[in-house]
Amino acid sequence: xxxxxxxxxxxxxxxxxxxxxxxxxxxAPMICALETPKGEITQEYIDWIxxxxxxxxxxxxxxxxxxxxxxxxxxxxxxxVTTDMNVVGLKRLADEAHYRGAxxxxxxxxxxxxxxxxxxxxxxxxxxxxxxxxxxxxxxxxTHIREMNYxxxxxxxxxYADIAERMARCEFDAIMLHCAHGNLIAQFxxxxxxxxxxxxxxxxxxxxxxxxxxxxxVRDRVGRKLNIDMRISGDELIEGxxxxxxxIEFVKLAQQYVDSVHVSVGLVIEADYFYYSMPPYYHPHxxxxxxxxxxxxxxxIHIPVTTVGSITTVAEAEEILASGKADMVAMARPLMxxxxxxxxAYAGKEDxxxxxxxxxxxxxxxxxxxxxxxxxxxxxxxxxxxxxKVDEKKKCVVIGGGPSGMLAAQVLSKxxxxxxxxxxxxxxxxxxxxxxxxxxxxxxxxxxxxxxLFSDLIPEVYVxxxxxxxxxxxxxxxxxxxxAVEC
Ligand SMILES: Cc1cc2nc3c(=O)[nH]c(=O)nc-3n(C[C@H](O)[C@H](O)[C@H](O)COP(=O)(O)O)c2cc1C
Numbered sequence: 248x249x250x251x252x253x254x255x256x257x258x259x260x261x262x263x264x265x266x267x268x269x270x271x272x273x274x275a276p277m278i279c280a281l282e283t284p285k286g287e288i289t290q291e292y293i294d295w296i297x298x299x300x301x302x303x304x305x306x307x308x309x310x311x312x313x314x315x316x317x318x319x320x321x322x323x324x325x326x327x328v329t330t331d332m333n334v335v336g337l338k339r340l341a342d343e344a345h346y347r348g349a350x351x352x353x354x355x356x357x358x359x360x361x362x363x364x365x366x367x368x369x370x371x372x373x374x375x376x377x378x379x380x381x382x383x384x385x386x387x388x389x390t391h392i393r394e395m396n397y398x399x400x401x402x403x404x405x406x407y408a409d410i411a412e413r414m415a416r417c418e419f420d421a422i423m424l425h426c427a428h429g430n431l432i433a434q435f436x437x438x439x440x441x442x443x444x445x446x447x448x449x450x451x452x453x454x455x456x457x458x459x460x461x462x463x464x465v466r467d468r469v470g471r472k473l474n475i476d477m478r479i480s481g482d483e484l485i486e487g488x489x490x491x492x493x494x495i496e497f498v499k500l501a502q503q504y505v506d507s508v509h510v511s512v513g514l515v516i517e518a519d520y521f522y523y524s525m526p527p528y529y530h531p532h533x534x535x536x537x538x539x540x541x542x543x544x545x546x547x548i549h550i551p552v553t554t555v556g557s558i559t560t561v562a563e564a565e566e567i568l569a570s571g572k573a574d575m576v577a578m579a580r581p582l583m584x585x586x587x588x589x590x591x592a593y594a595g596k597e598d599x600x601x602x603x604x605x606x607x608x609x610x611x612x613x614x615x616x617x618x619x620x621x622x623x624x625x626x627x628x629x630x631x632x633x634x635x636k637v638d639e640k641k642k643c644v645v646i647g648g649g650p651s652g653m654l655a656a657q658v659l660s661k662x663x664x665x666x667x668x669x670x671x672x673x674x675x676x677x678x679x680x681x682x683x684x685x686x687x688x689x690x691x692x693x694x695x696x697x698x699x700l701f702s703d704l705i706p707e708v709y710v711x712x713x714x715x716x717x718x719x720x721x722x723x724x725x726x727x728x729x730x731a732v733e734c
Contacts, residue, residue: 304582338418374392407464424476429514432458466504483514495545523535530605555576584621624728648675651728
Protein backbone atom coordinates (compact mmCIF):
# COMPACT_ATOMS: atom_id res chain seq x y z
CA UNK A 248 0.00 0.00 0.00
CA UNK A 249 1.37 3.41 -0.89
CA UNK A 250 1.99 5.76 2.02
CA UNK A 251 3.09 8.91 0.25
CA UNK A 252 -0.32 10.46 -0.09
CA UNK A 253 -3.42 11.03 2.03
CA UNK A 254 -5.36 8.31 0.28
CA UNK A 255 -3.36 5.10 0.61
CA UNK A 256 -6.35 2.82 0.10
CA UNK A 257 -7.58 4.61 -3.02
CA UNK A 258 -4.14 4.53 -4.60
CA UNK A 259 -3.32 0.92 -3.87
CA UNK A 260 -3.54 -1.80 -6.52
CA UNK A 261 -6.05 -4.63 -6.55
CA UNK A 262 -6.49 -7.82 -8.53
CA UNK A 263 -9.83 -8.47 -10.24
CA UNK A 264 -9.66 -11.87 -11.84
CA UNK A 265 -6.44 -11.95 -13.83
CA UNK A 266 -6.04 -8.18 -14.14
CA UNK A 267 -4.17 -5.98 -11.73
CA UNK A 268 -5.69 -2.53 -11.38
CA UNK A 269 -3.38 0.30 -10.42
CA UNK A 270 -5.87 1.89 -7.99
CA UNK A 271 -9.36 1.41 -6.62
CA UNK A 272 -11.32 3.84 -8.80
CA UNK A 273 -13.43 2.60 -11.67
CA UNK A 274 -14.97 4.94 -14.24
CA ALA A 275 -18.58 3.75 -13.95
CA PRO A 276 -20.43 2.74 -17.13
CA MET A 277 -22.09 5.58 -19.01
CA ILE A 278 -23.69 5.60 -22.41
CA CYS A 279 -22.50 8.72 -24.14
CA ALA A 280 -24.08 9.03 -27.63
CA LEU A 281 -20.72 9.70 -29.25
CA GLU A 282 -21.07 6.90 -31.81
CA THR A 283 -22.90 7.15 -35.13
CA PRO A 284 -26.62 6.25 -35.24
CA LYS A 285 -25.57 2.89 -36.72
CA GLY A 286 -23.35 2.18 -33.72
CA GLU A 287 -20.04 2.90 -35.42
CA ILE A 288 -17.13 4.17 -33.35
CA THR A 289 -16.17 7.78 -34.04
CA GLN A 290 -13.04 9.83 -33.32
CA GLU A 291 -15.08 11.57 -30.60
CA TYR A 292 -15.65 8.20 -28.96
CA ILE A 293 -11.95 7.30 -29.14
CA ASP A 294 -11.03 10.67 -27.62
CA TRP A 295 -13.59 10.19 -24.86
CA ILE A 296 -12.06 6.84 -23.89
CA UNK A 297 -8.59 8.43 -23.94
CA UNK A 298 -9.91 11.18 -21.69
CA UNK A 299 -11.43 8.67 -19.28
CA UNK A 300 -8.08 6.90 -19.07
CA UNK A 301 -6.31 10.22 -18.51
CA UNK A 302 -8.33 10.75 -15.33
CA UNK A 303 -6.20 8.00 -13.79
CA UNK A 304 -9.14 5.66 -13.14
CA UNK A 305 -7.76 2.14 -13.20
CA UNK A 306 -10.74 0.58 -14.98
CA UNK A 307 -12.95 2.21 -17.58
CA UNK A 308 -16.27 0.58 -18.33
CA UNK A 309 -18.13 1.48 -21.50
CA UNK A 310 -21.85 1.98 -20.80
CA UNK A 311 -24.72 -0.39 -21.49
CA UNK A 312 -24.22 -1.99 -24.91
CA UNK A 313 -26.99 -4.05 -26.45
CA UNK A 314 -26.41 -7.72 -27.15
CA UNK A 315 -29.42 -8.13 -29.42
CA UNK A 316 -30.83 -5.37 -31.62
CA UNK A 317 -33.95 -7.27 -32.66
CA UNK A 318 -35.29 -7.60 -29.13
CA UNK A 319 -33.10 -5.81 -26.60
CA UNK A 320 -32.09 -2.21 -27.44
CA UNK A 321 -32.96 0.45 -24.89
CA UNK A 322 -31.08 3.47 -26.23
CA UNK A 323 -30.30 4.60 -29.75
CA UNK A 324 -26.74 5.45 -28.96
CA UNK A 325 -24.80 2.29 -28.30
CA UNK A 326 -21.76 0.78 -30.00
CA UNK A 327 -22.70 -2.19 -32.18
CA VAL A 328 -20.91 -5.23 -30.74
CA THR A 329 -23.23 -7.81 -32.27
CA THR A 330 -21.13 -8.29 -35.42
CA ASP A 331 -17.48 -7.91 -36.40
CA MET A 332 -18.24 -4.49 -37.94
CA ASN A 333 -16.50 -2.61 -35.11
CA VAL A 334 -13.64 -4.97 -34.33
CA VAL A 335 -11.00 -2.50 -35.51
CA GLY A 336 -12.59 0.41 -33.62
CA LEU A 337 -13.05 -1.62 -30.44
CA LYS A 338 -9.42 -2.61 -30.51
CA ARG A 339 -8.50 1.05 -30.86
CA LEU A 340 -10.56 1.84 -27.77
CA ALA A 341 -8.69 -0.87 -25.86
CA ASP A 342 -5.37 0.57 -27.06
CA GLU A 343 -6.31 4.09 -25.96
CA ALA A 344 -7.02 2.82 -22.45
CA HIS A 345 -3.97 0.55 -22.27
CA TYR A 346 -1.50 3.19 -23.51
CA ARG A 347 -2.55 5.29 -20.52
CA GLY A 348 -2.33 2.52 -17.95
CA ALA A 349 -6.06 1.79 -17.62
CA UNK A 350 -7.90 -1.47 -18.10
CA UNK A 351 -11.08 -1.47 -20.16
CA UNK A 352 -14.36 -3.32 -19.94
CA UNK A 353 -17.76 -3.01 -21.56
CA UNK A 354 -21.18 -3.41 -20.01
CA UNK A 355 -23.36 -5.85 -21.94
CA UNK A 356 -27.09 -5.48 -21.64
CA UNK A 357 -30.41 -6.78 -22.87
CA UNK A 358 -33.16 -4.43 -21.75
CA UNK A 359 -36.01 -6.98 -21.86
CA UNK A 360 -39.26 -5.15 -21.04
CA UNK A 361 -37.22 -1.93 -20.95
CA UNK A 362 -36.42 -2.06 -24.65
CA UNK A 363 -37.46 0.92 -26.75
CA UNK A 364 -40.28 -0.13 -29.14
CA UNK A 365 -39.08 1.86 -32.14
CA UNK A 366 -35.66 0.21 -31.99
CA UNK A 367 -36.93 -3.37 -32.12
CA UNK A 368 -37.56 -5.53 -35.17
CA UNK A 369 -41.33 -5.71 -34.71
CA UNK A 370 -41.69 -3.40 -31.70
CA UNK A 371 -42.26 -6.33 -29.33
CA UNK A 372 -39.97 -6.81 -26.35
CA UNK A 373 -39.17 -10.12 -24.67
CA UNK A 374 -39.02 -10.77 -20.94
CA UNK A 375 -39.32 -13.36 -18.20
CA UNK A 376 -43.05 -12.62 -17.92
CA UNK A 377 -45.44 -10.05 -19.34
CA UNK A 378 -45.21 -6.89 -17.23
CA UNK A 379 -45.75 -3.75 -19.32
CA UNK A 380 -43.22 -1.05 -18.45
CA UNK A 381 -44.54 2.07 -16.77
CA UNK A 382 -42.10 4.42 -18.48
CA UNK A 383 -38.40 5.05 -18.05
CA UNK A 384 -36.15 7.89 -19.25
CA UNK A 385 -36.43 9.09 -22.86
CA UNK A 386 -39.20 6.69 -23.87
CA UNK A 387 -37.40 3.57 -22.64
CA UNK A 388 -39.80 0.78 -21.76
CA UNK A 389 -42.25 -1.34 -23.65
CA THR A 390 -45.90 -2.24 -23.28
CA HIS A 391 -45.85 -5.00 -25.94
CA ILE A 392 -44.08 -7.93 -24.35
CA ARG A 393 -43.77 -11.60 -25.18
CA GLU A 394 -42.79 -14.16 -22.56
CA MET A 395 -39.52 -15.80 -23.52
CA ASN A 396 -39.55 -19.42 -24.59
CA TYR A 397 -36.65 -21.88 -24.25
CA UNK A 398 -35.30 -21.11 -27.68
CA UNK A 399 -35.18 -17.36 -26.79
CA UNK A 400 -33.31 -18.25 -23.61
CA UNK A 401 -30.76 -20.30 -25.50
CA UNK A 402 -30.40 -17.56 -28.12
CA UNK A 403 -29.70 -14.88 -25.49
CA UNK A 404 -27.14 -17.07 -23.68
CA UNK A 405 -25.34 -17.65 -27.00
CA UNK A 406 -25.40 -13.93 -27.79
CA TYR A 407 -23.65 -13.12 -24.50
CA ALA A 408 -21.05 -15.80 -25.14
CA ASP A 409 -20.46 -14.72 -28.78
CA ILE A 410 -20.01 -11.09 -27.81
CA ALA A 411 -17.77 -11.91 -24.85
CA GLU A 412 -15.55 -13.88 -27.20
CA ARG A 413 -15.46 -10.90 -29.60
CA MET A 414 -14.49 -8.54 -26.77
CA ALA A 415 -11.63 -10.86 -25.80
CA ARG A 416 -10.49 -10.78 -29.42
CA CYS A 417 -10.58 -6.98 -29.30
CA GLU A 418 -8.23 -7.13 -26.30
CA PHE A 419 -10.71 -5.89 -23.75
CA ASP A 420 -9.74 -6.85 -20.22
CA ALA A 421 -13.24 -7.56 -18.97
CA ILE A 422 -16.95 -7.45 -19.64
CA MET A 423 -19.54 -6.28 -17.18
CA LEU A 424 -22.75 -8.29 -17.25
CA HIS A 425 -25.59 -5.87 -16.58
CA CYS A 426 -27.74 -7.72 -14.07
CA ALA A 427 -28.87 -4.52 -12.34
CA HIS A 428 -31.53 -1.82 -12.69
CA GLY A 429 -34.31 -4.16 -13.81
CA ASN A 430 -32.76 -5.19 -17.13
CA LEU A 431 -33.57 -8.58 -18.69
CA ILE A 432 -31.31 -10.65 -16.43
CA ALA A 433 -32.81 -8.95 -13.36
CA GLN A 434 -36.30 -9.46 -14.78
CA PHE A 435 -35.69 -13.20 -14.38
CA UNK A 436 -34.18 -12.84 -10.92
CA UNK A 437 -36.80 -10.48 -9.49
CA UNK A 438 -39.97 -11.89 -7.95
CA UNK A 439 -41.65 -8.64 -9.06
CA UNK A 440 -41.18 -9.30 -12.76
CA UNK A 441 -40.96 -13.08 -12.98
CA UNK A 442 -44.24 -14.94 -12.55
CA UNK A 443 -43.24 -18.00 -14.56
CA UNK A 444 -44.31 -21.42 -13.42
CA UNK A 445 -41.61 -23.37 -15.25
CA UNK A 446 -37.91 -24.07 -14.54
CA UNK A 447 -37.14 -20.35 -14.72
CA UNK A 448 -39.69 -19.00 -12.27
CA UNK A 449 -40.98 -19.37 -8.74
CA UNK A 450 -38.26 -20.57 -6.37
CA UNK A 451 -35.00 -18.70 -5.79
CA UNK A 452 -33.14 -21.51 -7.54
CA UNK A 453 -35.36 -21.25 -10.63
CA UNK A 454 -35.24 -17.43 -10.85
CA UNK A 455 -31.43 -17.50 -10.70
CA UNK A 456 -31.16 -20.18 -13.39
CA UNK A 457 -31.11 -17.80 -16.39
CA UNK A 458 -28.37 -15.46 -15.07
CA UNK A 459 -26.22 -18.38 -13.98
CA UNK A 460 -26.74 -20.05 -17.35
CA UNK A 461 -25.52 -16.88 -19.11
CA UNK A 462 -22.51 -16.62 -16.81
CA UNK A 463 -21.59 -20.26 -17.35
CA UNK A 464 -21.99 -19.89 -21.14
CA VAL A 465 -19.68 -16.87 -21.12
CA ARG A 466 -17.07 -18.45 -18.86
CA ASP A 467 -17.09 -21.70 -20.83
CA ARG A 468 -16.52 -19.73 -24.03
CA VAL A 469 -13.81 -17.28 -22.91
CA GLY A 470 -12.09 -19.23 -20.14
CA ARG A 471 -9.59 -16.95 -18.38
CA LYS A 472 -8.99 -14.82 -21.52
CA LEU A 473 -11.51 -12.27 -20.25
CA ASN A 474 -12.51 -11.17 -16.76
CA ILE A 475 -16.18 -11.06 -15.90
CA ASP A 476 -17.59 -8.31 -13.71
CA MET A 477 -21.31 -8.16 -12.97
CA ARG A 478 -23.41 -5.19 -11.98
CA ILE A 479 -26.35 -5.95 -9.72
CA SER A 480 -28.91 -3.96 -7.81
CA GLY A 481 -28.12 -4.80 -4.19
CA ASP A 482 -31.75 -3.96 -3.59
CA GLU A 483 -34.33 -3.10 -6.25
CA LEU A 484 -36.11 -1.00 -3.60
CA ILE A 485 -39.50 -1.82 -5.11
CA GLU A 486 -41.95 -3.68 -2.92
CA GLY A 487 -41.74 -7.40 -3.65
CA UNK A 488 -38.52 -6.93 -5.66
CA UNK A 489 -35.00 -8.25 -5.15
CA UNK A 490 -33.65 -7.67 -1.67
CA UNK A 491 -30.09 -7.72 -0.42
CA UNK A 492 -30.44 -11.05 1.45
CA UNK A 493 -31.44 -12.83 -1.76
CA UNK A 494 -28.75 -11.06 -3.76
CA ILE A 495 -26.10 -12.23 -1.30
CA GLU A 496 -27.23 -15.80 -1.91
CA PHE A 497 -27.07 -15.15 -5.65
CA VAL A 498 -23.53 -13.77 -5.51
CA LYS A 499 -22.42 -16.82 -3.54
CA LEU A 500 -23.51 -18.92 -6.51
CA ALA A 501 -22.36 -16.54 -9.26
CA GLN A 502 -18.82 -16.18 -7.96
CA GLN A 503 -17.90 -19.53 -9.49
CA TYR A 504 -18.23 -17.78 -12.88
CA VAL A 505 -17.60 -14.05 -12.27
CA ASP A 506 -14.53 -12.23 -10.96
CA SER A 507 -16.14 -9.26 -9.22
CA VAL A 508 -19.50 -7.82 -8.23
CA HIS A 509 -20.48 -4.19 -8.69
CA VAL A 510 -23.30 -3.17 -6.38
CA SER A 511 -25.70 -0.48 -7.59
CA VAL A 512 -29.37 -0.21 -6.56
CA GLY A 513 -32.83 0.46 -7.90
CA LEU A 514 -34.47 0.17 -11.29
CA VAL A 515 -34.23 2.25 -14.42
CA ILE A 516 -37.52 1.61 -16.12
CA GLU A 517 -39.64 2.44 -13.04
CA ALA A 518 -38.83 6.14 -12.77
CA ASP A 519 -39.26 6.35 -8.98
CA TYR A 520 -36.40 3.94 -8.39
CA PHE A 521 -34.14 5.39 -11.08
CA TYR A 522 -33.28 8.22 -8.71
CA TYR A 523 -31.48 5.79 -6.44
CA SER A 524 -29.33 4.26 -9.17
CA MET A 525 -28.21 7.76 -10.19
CA PRO A 526 -28.72 9.84 -7.06
CA PRO A 527 -29.52 13.54 -7.63
CA TYR A 528 -28.48 16.39 -5.33
CA TYR A 529 -31.30 15.82 -2.85
CA HIS A 530 -29.99 12.38 -1.88
CA PRO A 531 -27.19 12.10 0.67
CA HIS A 532 -23.70 11.33 -0.59
CA UNK A 533 -22.55 7.69 -0.56
CA UNK A 534 -26.07 6.49 0.07
CA UNK A 535 -25.68 3.12 -1.68
CA UNK A 536 -22.56 2.09 0.23
CA UNK A 537 -24.53 0.16 2.83
CA UNK A 538 -25.60 -2.35 0.18
CA UNK A 539 -22.03 -3.07 -0.92
CA UNK A 540 -21.06 -3.36 2.73
CA UNK A 541 -23.62 -6.13 3.22
CA UNK A 542 -21.82 -8.21 0.54
CA UNK A 543 -18.43 -7.43 2.04
CA UNK A 544 -19.61 -8.64 5.43
CA UNK A 545 -20.62 -12.05 4.10
CA UNK A 546 -17.77 -14.47 4.88
CA UNK A 547 -18.78 -16.72 1.97
CA ILE A 548 -18.28 -14.06 -0.72
CA HIS A 549 -14.70 -14.13 -1.94
CA ILE A 550 -14.76 -11.83 -4.99
CA PRO A 551 -14.05 -8.06 -4.83
CA VAL A 552 -17.05 -5.81 -4.24
CA THR A 553 -17.49 -2.39 -5.90
CA THR A 554 -19.76 0.37 -4.65
CA VAL A 555 -21.17 3.29 -6.65
CA GLY A 556 -23.49 6.27 -6.40
CA SER A 557 -22.82 9.85 -5.30
CA ILE A 558 -19.30 9.20 -4.06
CA THR A 559 -18.06 12.57 -5.17
CA THR A 560 -14.67 13.04 -3.51
CA VAL A 561 -11.52 10.98 -3.12
CA ALA A 562 -11.80 11.48 0.65
CA GLU A 563 -15.21 9.78 0.61
CA ALA A 564 -13.76 6.92 -1.45
CA GLU A 565 -10.85 6.56 0.96
CA GLU A 566 -13.17 6.31 3.96
CA ILE A 567 -15.25 3.59 2.26
CA LEU A 568 -12.20 1.53 1.34
CA ALA A 569 -10.37 2.07 4.62
CA SER A 570 -13.38 0.96 6.63
CA GLY A 571 -13.72 -2.19 4.53
CA LYS A 572 -17.17 -1.36 3.12
CA ALA A 573 -16.03 -2.08 -0.44
CA ASP A 574 -12.91 -3.07 -2.39
CA MET A 575 -13.45 -0.66 -5.29
CA VAL A 576 -15.28 2.64 -5.75
CA ALA A 577 -16.89 3.53 -9.06
CA MET A 578 -17.53 7.12 -10.09
CA ALA A 579 -19.28 8.50 -13.15
CA ARG A 580 -20.41 12.11 -12.82
CA PRO A 581 -17.62 13.35 -10.50
CA LEU A 582 -14.98 12.34 -13.07
CA MET A 583 -16.94 14.03 -15.83
CA UNK A 584 -17.19 17.27 -13.85
CA UNK A 585 -13.52 17.12 -12.87
CA UNK A 586 -11.27 14.91 -14.98
CA UNK A 587 -8.35 15.78 -12.67
CA UNK A 588 -10.17 14.68 -9.50
CA UNK A 589 -7.74 11.82 -8.81
CA UNK A 590 -4.61 13.65 -9.91
CA UNK A 591 -5.46 16.65 -7.74
CA ALA A 592 -6.11 14.40 -4.73
CA TYR A 593 -2.86 12.54 -5.29
CA ALA A 594 -1.01 15.85 -5.39
CA GLY A 595 -2.82 17.22 -2.31
CA LYS A 596 -4.64 19.84 -4.41
CA GLU A 597 -8.21 18.75 -3.70
CA ASP A 598 -9.35 22.37 -3.52
CA UNK A 599 -8.54 22.72 -7.23
CA UNK A 600 -11.19 20.17 -8.16
CA UNK A 601 -14.48 21.32 -9.63
CA UNK A 602 -17.22 19.45 -7.74
CA UNK A 603 -20.01 17.56 -9.44
CA UNK A 604 -23.30 19.30 -8.62
CA UNK A 605 -25.35 16.10 -9.13
CA UNK A 606 -27.62 18.42 -11.11
CA UNK A 607 -28.73 15.71 -13.56
CA UNK A 608 -27.82 17.68 -16.65
CA UNK A 609 -25.65 14.77 -17.84
CA UNK A 610 -28.51 12.33 -17.39
CA UNK A 611 -30.39 14.16 -20.13
CA UNK A 612 -27.39 13.46 -22.38
CA UNK A 613 -27.99 9.78 -22.82
CA UNK A 614 -29.92 10.20 -26.02
CA UNK A 615 -28.01 13.22 -27.31
CA UNK A 616 -24.34 13.81 -26.67
CA UNK A 617 -22.40 13.49 -23.46
CA UNK A 618 -22.20 16.80 -21.62
CA UNK A 619 -21.76 18.25 -18.16
CA UNK A 620 -23.13 21.46 -16.62
CA UNK A 621 -19.83 22.51 -15.10
CA UNK A 622 -17.31 21.05 -17.54
CA UNK A 623 -18.02 22.23 -21.08
CA UNK A 624 -15.16 20.18 -22.53
CA UNK A 625 -16.85 16.93 -21.51
CA UNK A 626 -18.01 15.18 -24.69
CA UNK A 627 -16.05 17.73 -26.74
CA UNK A 628 -12.61 16.25 -26.12
CA UNK A 629 -11.82 16.09 -29.83
CA UNK A 630 -12.24 19.83 -30.23
CA UNK A 631 -11.29 21.30 -26.91
CA UNK A 632 -9.06 19.12 -24.76
CA UNK A 633 -6.09 21.41 -25.26
CA UNK A 634 -6.81 25.13 -24.96
CA UNK A 635 -5.05 27.01 -27.76
CA LYS A 636 -2.49 29.57 -26.57
CA VAL A 637 -2.93 33.02 -28.12
CA ASP A 638 -0.52 34.53 -30.64
CA GLU A 639 -1.79 37.98 -29.93
CA LYS A 640 -2.74 38.92 -26.37
CA LYS A 641 -6.00 40.88 -26.11
CA LYS A 642 -7.61 42.78 -23.28
CA CYS A 643 -10.90 40.94 -22.60
CA VAL A 644 -13.85 42.13 -20.57
CA VAL A 645 -16.30 39.63 -19.12
CA ILE A 646 -19.59 40.95 -17.78
CA GLY A 647 -21.09 38.93 -14.94
CA GLY A 648 -19.39 36.80 -12.29
CA GLY A 649 -21.75 33.84 -12.31
CA PRO A 650 -20.53 30.39 -13.24
CA SER A 651 -20.35 31.11 -16.96
CA GLY A 652 -18.71 34.50 -16.55
CA MET A 653 -16.10 33.00 -14.25
CA LEU A 654 -15.53 30.13 -16.64
CA ALA A 655 -15.11 32.48 -19.61
CA ALA A 656 -12.65 34.59 -17.63
CA GLN A 657 -10.72 31.51 -16.54
CA VAL A 658 -10.45 30.13 -20.07
CA LEU A 659 -9.41 33.48 -21.53
CA SER A 660 -6.82 33.87 -18.82
CA LYS A 661 -5.44 30.35 -19.32
CA UNK A 662 -5.11 31.08 -23.01
CA UNK A 663 -2.93 34.09 -22.23
CA UNK A 664 -5.34 37.02 -22.62
CA UNK A 665 -5.57 39.87 -20.17
CA UNK A 666 -8.97 39.60 -18.49
CA UNK A 667 -11.23 41.88 -16.49
CA UNK A 668 -14.43 40.45 -15.02
CA UNK A 669 -17.27 42.77 -13.96
CA UNK A 670 -19.78 41.67 -11.32
CA UNK A 671 -22.32 44.00 -9.69
CA UNK A 672 -22.74 41.99 -6.46
CA UNK A 673 -20.19 41.75 -3.70
CA UNK A 674 -19.47 38.07 -4.32
CA UNK A 675 -18.91 35.88 -7.32
CA UNK A 676 -21.44 33.18 -8.13
CA UNK A 677 -24.30 35.13 -6.60
CA UNK A 678 -27.20 33.06 -7.91
CA UNK A 679 -25.49 29.93 -6.69
CA UNK A 680 -25.74 31.36 -3.17
CA UNK A 681 -29.44 32.02 -3.63
CA UNK A 682 -30.22 28.62 -5.08
CA UNK A 683 -28.14 26.71 -2.55
CA UNK A 684 -30.04 28.22 0.37
CA UNK A 685 -32.38 25.29 -0.13
CA UNK A 686 -30.91 22.65 2.16
CA UNK A 687 -31.11 19.88 -0.44
CA UNK A 688 -29.14 21.96 -2.95
CA UNK A 689 -26.05 22.20 -0.78
CA UNK A 690 -23.95 20.57 -3.54
CA UNK A 691 -24.41 23.83 -5.45
CA UNK A 692 -23.13 26.05 -2.63
CA UNK A 693 -20.35 28.20 -4.03
CA UNK A 694 -18.05 27.77 -1.07
CA UNK A 695 -14.33 27.99 -1.51
CA UNK A 696 -14.28 24.92 -3.75
CA UNK A 697 -16.42 26.36 -6.52
CA UNK A 698 -15.65 30.04 -6.45
CA UNK A 699 -11.94 29.78 -5.70
CA LEU A 700 -11.56 27.35 -8.50
CA PHE A 701 -13.03 29.76 -10.99
CA SER A 702 -11.66 32.94 -9.52
CA ASP A 703 -8.08 31.81 -8.83
CA LEU A 704 -7.00 32.48 -12.35
CA ILE A 705 -9.01 35.62 -12.87
CA PRO A 706 -6.65 38.55 -12.64
CA GLU A 707 -9.04 41.42 -11.95
CA VAL A 708 -12.62 41.47 -10.71
CA TYR A 709 -14.87 44.54 -10.80
CA VAL A 710 -18.18 44.00 -9.15
CA UNK A 711 -20.85 45.33 -11.55
CA UNK A 712 -22.87 43.45 -14.20
CA UNK A 713 -25.40 40.66 -13.64
CA UNK A 714 -24.88 37.13 -12.37
CA UNK A 715 -25.29 34.30 -14.84
CA UNK A 716 -28.33 32.10 -14.92
CA UNK A 717 -27.97 28.86 -13.08
CA UNK A 718 -31.33 27.65 -14.34
CA UNK A 719 -29.66 26.30 -17.43
CA UNK A 720 -26.08 26.02 -16.36
CA UNK A 721 -24.94 23.77 -19.16
CA UNK A 722 -25.97 26.22 -21.87
CA UNK A 723 -24.63 29.10 -19.81
CA UNK A 724 -21.20 27.55 -19.27
CA UNK A 725 -20.94 26.16 -22.78
CA UNK A 726 -21.94 29.42 -24.41
CA UNK A 727 -19.35 31.21 -22.31
CA UNK A 728 -16.67 28.60 -22.87
CA UNK A 729 -16.88 28.19 -26.62
CA UNK A 730 -16.41 31.86 -27.57
CA ALA A 731 -13.68 32.15 -24.93
CA VAL A 732 -11.76 29.27 -26.40
CA GLU A 733 -12.36 30.26 -30.01
CA CYS A 734 -11.76 33.99 -29.84
C1 LIG B 1 -24.86 10.10 -18.54
C2 LIG B 1 -24.97 8.82 -17.75
C3 LIG B 1 -25.14 7.61 -18.42
C4 LIG B 1 -25.21 6.41 -17.69
N1 LIG B 1 -25.30 5.24 -18.37
C5 LIG B 1 -25.27 4.07 -17.68
C6 LIG B 1 -25.25 2.83 -18.37
O1 LIG B 1 -25.19 2.77 -19.60
N2 LIG B 1 -25.28 1.69 -17.63
C7 LIG B 1 -25.32 1.70 -16.26
O2 LIG B 1 -25.34 0.63 -15.64
N3 LIG B 1 -25.32 2.88 -15.58
C8 LIG B 1 -25.26 4.04 -16.25
N4 LIG B 1 -25.20 5.22 -15.57
C9 LIG B 1 -25.14 5.19 -14.10
C10 LIG B 1 -23.68 5.30 -13.62
O3 LIG B 1 -22.94 4.17 -14.00
C11 LIG B 1 -23.61 5.43 -12.09
O4 LIG B 1 -24.03 4.24 -11.50
C12 LIG B 1 -24.46 6.58 -11.55
O5 LIG B 1 -24.27 7.75 -12.32
C13 LIG B 1 -24.10 6.87 -10.09
O6 LIG B 1 -22.73 7.15 -9.97
P1 LIG B 1 -22.16 8.68 -9.82
O7 LIG B 1 -22.88 9.29 -8.67
O8 LIG B 1 -20.69 8.50 -9.58
O9 LIG B 1 -22.47 9.40 -11.09
C14 LIG B 1 -25.12 6.42 -16.28
C15 LIG B 1 -24.94 7.64 -15.62
C16 LIG B 1 -24.86 8.84 -16.34
C17 LIG B 1 -24.64 10.11 -15.59
